[in-house]
Amino acid sequence: MTPAEVVGPAGENSAPDPEALLDVQDLRKYFPVHRGVLGRSVDQVRAVDGVSFRLHRGETLGLVGESGCGKSTTGRAILHLIEPTGGRLIYDGQDLAELDRAQFRAFRRRAQIVFQDPFGSLNPRMTVSGMLAEVLKVHGLGETGMDRSARVCELLDMVGLHAEHAGRYPHEFSGGQRQRIGIARALAVEPEFIVCDEPVSALDVSVQAQVINLLRDLQRDLGLTYLFIAHYLAVVEYMSDHVAVMYLGKIVEMATAQDLYKNPRHPYTRALLSAAPRRDPQAGPTRERIRLSGDVPSPIRPPSGCPFYTRCPHPGKDEGCQRAVPRLEEKTPGHLAACIKNPMPTGRA
Amino acid sequence: MPLLEVRDLRTYFTTDAGVARAVDGVALQVGAGETLGIVGESGCGKTVTALSVLGLIPSPPGEIVSGSSIRFNDEELLDVKPARLREIRGNEISMIFQEPMTSLNPVLTVGYQIEEVLRLHRGLSKREARAAAVALLAEVGIPEPDHRFDAYPHQMSGGMLQRVMIATALSCEPRLLIADEPTTALDVTIQAQILDLLVSLQQKHGMALLLITHDLGVLAEVCDRVLVMYGGQIVEVGTTEEILTNPQHPYTQGLLASLPGIGDRDVRLNPIPGTVPSAINWPEGCRFRDRCSFAWERCAESAPSLLKVEGGPGRAASCWRVEAGDFSSGSVGGPR
Numbered sequence: 001m002t003p004a005e006v007v008g009p010a011g012e013n014s015a016p017d018p019e020a021l022l023d024v025q026d027l028r029k030y031f032p033v034h035r036g037v038l039g040r041s042v043d044q045v046r047a048v049d050g051v052s053f054r055l056h057r058g059e060t061l062g063l064v065g066e067s068g069c070g071k072s073t074t075g076r077a078i079l080h081l082i083e084p085t086g087g088r089l090i091y092d093g094q095d096l097a098e099l100d101r102a103q104f105r106a107f108r109r110r111a112q113i114v115f116q117d118p119f120g121s122l123n124p125r126m127t128v129s130g131m132l133a134e135v136l137k138v139h140g141l142g143e144t145g146m147d148r149s150a151r152v153c154e155l156l157d158m159v160g161l162h163a164e165h166a167g168r169y170p171h172e173f174s175g176g177q178r179q180r181i182g183i184a185r186a187l188a189v190e191p192e193f194i195v196c197d198e199p200v201s202a203l204d205v206s207v208q209a210q211v212i213n214l215l216r217d218l219q220r221d222l223g224l225t226y227l228f229i230a231h232y233l234a235v236v237e238y239m240s241d242h243v244a245v246m247y248l249g250k251i252v253e254m255a256t257a258q259d260l261y262k263n264p265r266h267p268y269t270r271a272l273l274s275a276a277p278r279r280d281p282q283a284g285p286t287r288e289r290i291r292l293s294g295d296v297p298s299p300i301r302p303p304s305g306c307p308f309y310t311r312c313p314h315p316g317k318d319e320g321c322q323r324a325v326p327r328l329e330e331k332t333p334g335h336l337a338a339c340i341k342n343p344m345p346t347g348r349a
Numbered sequence: 350m351p352l353l354e355v356r357d358l359r360t361y362f363t364t365d366a367g368v369a370r371a372v373d374g375v376a377l378q379v380g381a382g383e384t385l386g387i388v389g390e391s392g393c394g395k396t397v398t399a400l401s402v403l404g405l406i407p408s409p410p411g412e413i414v415s416g417s418s419i420r421f422n423d424e425e426l427l428d429v430k431p432a433r434l435r436e437i438r439g440n441e442i443s444m445i446f447q448e449p450m451t452s453l454n455p456v457l458t459v460g461y462q463i464e465e466v467l468r469l470h471r472g473l474s475k476r477e478a479r480a481a482a483v484a485l486l487a488e489v490g491i492p493e494p495d496h497r498f499d500a501y502p503h504q505m506s507g508g509m510l511q512r513v514m515i516a517t518a519l520s521c522e523p524r525l526l527i528a529d530e531p532t533t534a535l536d537v538t539i540q541a542q543i544l545d546l547l548v549s550l551q552q553k554h555g556m557a558l559l560l561i562t563h564d565l566g567v568l569a570e571v572c573d574r575v576l577v578m579y580g581g582q583i584v585e586v587g588t589t590e591e592i593l594t595n596p597q598h599p600y601t602q603g604l605l606a607s608l609p610g611i612g613d614r615d616v617r618l619n620p621i622p623g624t625v626p627s628a629i630n631w632p633e634g635c636r637f638r639d640r641c642s643f644a645w646e647r648c649a650e651s652a653p654s655l656l657k658v659e660g661g662p663g664r665a666a667s668c669w670r671v672e673a674g675d676f677s678s679g680s681v682g683g684p685r
Binding site: 238275 | 492506563618
C-alpha cells in the first residue's frame with residue numbers, strides 16, 4: 001500500500017502527481033434553482049463546492065456523508081455523467097476537459113460506475129446477455145457475436161453468476177444478483193477505475209456482505225481503483241484505504257481509514273462515528289456519545305464561514321468559525337481536517 | 350399476564366403464483382413497558398406480523414388463518430368487532446412507519462393531522478386539540494411548535510416528519526407502540542436523535558415498544574429482548590446481549606458475520622450464501638437449510654420448532670443442532 005501522504009489536497013497550481021490515477025482539483029457542481037412561469041434561474045444549489053483529492057492506482061477512496069452532502073454528485077461529475085461547473089479533473093495525466101470525442105470515449109472505457117439501485121439501473125426489457133453484449137458492441141470489443149457471448153459468460157462467471165443466467169431478464173433476479181449484473185456491466189469494458197455509488201445500500205445484510213466480498217476480490221484480481229461512496233460508516237471503513245468525509249458539498253476531513261476512525265479530528269466526523277449504531281453491547285457505556293441537534297442546512301444558502309457551524313457540538317466554537325470557510329489542512333501527517341479548532345476533548349456519556 | 354400475546358399467527362396472501370405464507374406460526378409476548386425487537390431481512394414476515402396485530406392486513410388477498418390468536422390486554426383482537434378494533438388501534442396500540450414522507454397526508458398541515466387524531470380518539474374540542482397538538486410537537490423536540498403546527502409535510506425534513514409521526518402515535522398515550530423501521534429512511538445523525546427520543550418517551554410514558562428493524566445496531570441501542578425472524582417464522586429468541594454475543598441459530602450467526610464492524614477491516618466477511626427463498630415456495634423442513642452449512646438429512650425431513658437453549662428464560666432457537674447438543678460454544682462469527 002502506498003503511504004498516506006498520497007491523498008494530499010491538490011491545490012490549483014500543484015505539480016501533477018505522476019502516481020495519481022485521478023487528480024480532482026477544486027471540483028464544483030452547482031445546480032440552478034428555477035422559479036416562476038418563465039422558469040428563470042433564481043438561485044443555485046451548491047451540491048459540490050470545491051472538492052479536491054487524489055486517488056492512486058489500485059486504491060480505494062471512501063466518500064462518506066449524509067444525504068445531500070454531494071457525495072454522489074461528486075462521483076458523477078468525475079465521470080462527466082453530469083457536467084461539472086468548475087474545477088479540473090486530471091485522469092492519468094490528462095485533463096478531461098481537453099479530450100476530444102474519441103479520447104473521451106476511450107476514457108469512458110477506463111472509468112465506469114456501479115449504481116445504488118439494482119432495480120432502476122437495468123433495462124427491464126433486455127436480457128442480461130443483451131445488456132452486456134451491447135456494451136461490448138458499443139465499445140468495439142469482440143469481433144463476432146460468438147466472441148461477445150463467450151465474453152458475457154466470462155463476465156457472469158467473474159461476478160458469481162452462471163452462464164444459464166445470460167438469457168434471463170432483470171425481474172427474474174434478486175436484488176443481490178441484479179447488483180452483480182450491474183458490476184458485470186461495469187467490468188465488461190475492462191475498466192481500471194470504478195465509481196461505486198452506494199452499491200450495497202439497497203441490499204439485505206447477508207447479501208450486502210456477498211457483494212462487498214465480490215468487490216474486494218475483483219479489486220485484488222484486476223487491480224481496480226475504486227471511489228466508494230456510501231453513508232454506512234462500517235462498510236466504508238471496511239472497503240477503503242483512505243476516507244473523505246463530506247458535509248454540505250465540501251470535504252471536511254480526509255485521512256487513512258484507520259487513522260480517521262481511530263483519531264477523528266473534525267467535530268462532524270466525531271458525531272457521525274458516535275451516532276452510528278453499534279451491535280457490540282459492551283461498547284455501550286464507554287463510548288463517546290455526541291448528538292447533533294437540528295438538520296443539515298440548505299445547500300442553497302449554506303451558513304457563512306464553517307458550513308458545520310450551526311450544528312457543531314465543539315465547546316470552543318466562536319465567531320472565528322463564522323468568519324471564513326476553514327481550509328482543509330494537514331493537521332498530522334496524512335490527516336487533513338477543515339476545522340480551525342483543536343480536536344474536541346473526548347466526552348464519554 | 351403479558352400486554353400482547355400472539356400465538357401461532359399465520360398470515361397468508363393469495364397471489365397469482367400461489368399462496369404466500371408470509372407469516373407462518375409466529376408466537377410472541379410483549380410485557381407492559383418492555384421493548385421487544387424483531388429483526389430480520391426483507392421478506393421475513395416482520396412487517397406483516399405487526400400489521401396483523403393492528404388488523405391492517407387487506408383481505409383479500411390477505412388472510413389470517415383460523416387458529417391464530419392475538420390477545421391484547423386479555424382481549425382476542427381477531428374476534429372483536431371492527432368498531433372496537435378501531436378504538437384499540439390508536440388509543441391503545443399505535444404504529445409508526447418507515448417512511449414518514451408517505452405516511453402523512455401531503456395536502457394537510459402536520460398540526461391538523463395530529464389534531465384530527467386527538468378530536469377523534471379523545472373527543473377534544475378544536476381549541477383543546479390544537480393546544481394538545483402543540484404540546485406534543487414540543488415533546489417530540491420540534492423547535493417552534495406553535496409555528497410548525499401550520500407547516501405542510503413537504504416543508505419539513507425527514508427527521509422532523511418522523512417526529513411528527515411519533516407525536517401522532519403518542520397522542521392517545523398508547524400502551525403499545527409498534528415502530529416499523531422507524532429510522533431506516535433517515536441519516537445516521539438523525540437516526541440517533543430519533544432512537545434517543547423513542548427511548549426517552551417510552552421510559553417517560555411507560556409504554557411497551559415493539560421495534561421492527563433489519564439493523565442489528567439499532568437493535569443493540571434500544572431493545573431488551575429480540576426475536577430473529579426468517580422465512581415467516583421465529584428462529585431465535587433471547588436478550589439483546591445473548592443474541593449479539595452468543596447467537597445459536599446459524600442464520601443469526603450468519604447475519605452477524607455479514608456485518609463489518611468498525612475496526613475489523615482485515616477480516617474477510619463471511620456472508621450467508623444464496624438469497625432468501627420465496628414465501629410461495631419455502632423449502633420443506635427447515636427453511637434455512639439451503640443456505641446453511643450445517644444442514645443434514647434431518648433438516649430436510651422436518652422443521653425444528655423453537656427449542657430451549659442455555660441462557661435466560663425464554664432463550665430458544667429453532668435448529669436441530671440445539672437438540673443434538675452440537676451448537677457452537679458462543680463464538681460470534683458465522684459458520685466457517
